[in-house]
Amino acid sequence: MGLGHSPRIVTDGLVLSLDAGNSKNYNAGISANWTDKVGGNNGTLVNGTHHTDGPFVGAGYVEFDGTYDHLTLSPGFTIGTGDFTVECWVYPISSNQKMEIWQNSSLIGGFYLSSNFNSADAGPILNRTSPPGSGWSTLLVGNTTLVASAWNHIAWVRQSGTIKMYLNGVQESNTLSSSIDSSTMGSIGAWSDGQYDLNGFISNLRILKGTALYTSAFTPPSRTLTAVPNTVLLTCQGNTIADASSSAHTITADGQAAARLGFPKSAFVFDGSDDYVSVSNSNSLNPLTNTLICWAKSNTSTWNENGFLMSKRDVFVMHPNTGSTSVSYYYYLNNTWVAQTITVNNIQQWNMYACSWDGTTLSAYLNGNLINSGVKTGPLNTSDTGVLEIGKDDGYASRVFNGNISLVQIYNKALTAAEVQQNYNALKGRYV
Numbered sequence: 001m002g003l004g005h006s007p008r009i010v011t012d013g014l015v016l017s018l019d020a021g022n023s024k025n026y027n028a029g030i031s032a033n034w035t036d037k038v039g040g041n042n043g044t045l046v047n048g049t050h051h052t053d054g055p056f057v058g059a060g061y062v063e064f065d066g067t068y069d070h071l072t073l074s075p076g077f078t079i080g081t082g083d084f085t086v087e088c089w090v091y092p093i094s095s096n097q098k099m100e101i102w103q104n105s106s107l108i109g110g111f112y113l114s115s116n117f118n119s120a121d122a123g124p125i126l127n128r129t130s131p132p133g134s135g136w137s138t139l140l141v142g143n144t145t146l147v148a149s150a151w152n153h154i155a156w157v158r159q160s161g162t163i164k165m166y167l168n169g170v171q172e173s174n175t176l177s178s179s180i181d182s183s184t185m186g187s188i189g190a191w192s193d194g195q196y197d198l199n200g201f202i203s204n205l206r207i208l209k210g211t212a213l214y215t216s217a218f219t220p221p222s223r224t225l226t227a228v229p230n231t232v233l234l235t236c237q238g239n240t241i242a243d244a245s246s247s248a249h250t251i252t253a254d255g256q257a258a259a260r261l262g263f264p265k266s267a268f269v270f271d272g273s274d275d276y277v278s279v280s281n282s283n284s285l286n287p288l289t290n291t292l293i294c295w296a297k298s299n300t301s302t303w304n305e306n307g308f309l310m311s312k313r314d315v316f317v318m319h320p321n322t323g324s325t326s327v328s329y330y331y332y333l334n335n336t337w338v339a340q341t342i343t344v345n346n347i348q349q350w351n352m353y354a355c356s357w358d359g360t361t362l363s364a365y366l367n368g369n370l371i372n373s374g375v376k377t378g379p380l381n382t383s384d385t386g387v388l389e390i391g392k393d394d395g396y397a398s399r400v401f402n403g404n405i406s407l408v409q410i411y412n413k414a415l416t417a418a419e420v421q422q423n424y425n426a427l428k429g430r431y432v
Contacts, residue, residue: 008426013413015039020406021266027222028055028151043277048149052262054203055089055151056222060238060261064189066199069255073186085213087155088205095148099198103187140176153220159212169218207233264430272402276392286382287412291356298347298403307401308393314384329355329364332381340364342371350431358414368424370417
């Protein structure tokens with residue numbers, strides 16, 4: 001089966017391919033999985049494991065650290081009295097926070113869109129307004145809680161005077177038929193006086209003035225938003241905060257707010273605490289011969305806490321050795337673990353780790369090069385019922401990876417040295 005990212009990769013014998021750089025393998029909001037399009041062995045993201053591109057491949061996002069990071073627009077604009085759409089992806093790191101997404105207001109009146117996890121008078125999604133000088137009042141409260149440590153798509157839409165809110169494409173039950181105040185101030189990620197700072201990320205924030213884009217349930221977008229007609233603001237995309245609408249607002253980053261984008265080195269981030277990926281249907285990954293490939297980059301100069309790259313207990317393990325830069329490739333042969341170990345000069349750069357077992361020889365590779373090989377006794381265990389886990393030892397919760405993993409491949413045959421080199425050459429342009 002051919003793969004979208006490159007026809008030069010060896011596909012014969014490929015039974016699992018999890019590629020963070022392929023949009024067919026990951027779309028937040030469309031699927032919660034890291035999708036295997038080869039063998040159906042999908043990976044579930046656990047404990048806040050997230051993509052370096054944002055909610056989908058190529059999305060980009062702006063990071064806010066919760067200490068008055070925000071973006072300021074110049075000039076601001078009014079939302080008006082007609083139809084409008086405000087939408088974005090938001091990733092709140094903590095559930096114990098009040099956070100502003102978009103403010104269009106002054107101290108005496110305006111339009112405030114936010115999410116409050118811990119406020120008694122505010123639901124998970126709300127907009128607030130007040131007549132000039134009368135203080136803030138809650139106008140519209142959603143009834144579905146946003147998920148912390150995950151991407152959520154939010155949209156506020158006014159059509160013919162009625163405001164509706166959508167969370168991940170599903171309309172909230174509460175609506176509002178009322179006017180809202182409007183002024184010319186604009187702030188993203190925090191209130192203009194330093195309150196309600198977002199600790200998290202915003203991606204693809206788009207505002208349309210004069211168009212109600214969503215009028216019923218919809219599938220959240222999985223491609224970079226464009227400046228459709230009536231777009232007056234489009235930001236937090238790719239690796240820039242620039243306004244991609246025809247309004248061309250000047251946007252200034254205040255505090256430590258910064259645009260992020262992993263592409264082309266798209267990957268998943270593992271925090272070294274409890275993040276990992278659990279792969280379903282992994283009993284099919286117990287062949288008599290086998291090749292493992294993993295592209296990874298550490299956040300630390302030496303491996304910490306036995307930060308496993310991948311593990312399927314009693315079958316195979318990619319096991320970085322704590323306090324060093326060496327990696328051991330283990331296979332469970334003839335009811336005992338056997339290994340080949342390699343030393344890596346720099347684990348903080350992207351490396352392709354690979355190993356193979358052909359029935360008699362265990363071979364260890366680094367960046368396409370054969371480093372070590374040796375005759376071992378077999379056979380490979382094929383009766384294990386454990387789950388393949390990426391970024392973690394499937395037998396010990398404390399052994400987790402701190403860094404980025406971009407591509408995991410498993411073959412049900414032992415690739416030759418030439419085939420391993422072929423795979424490296426096919427993808428090195430993405431990483432090197």
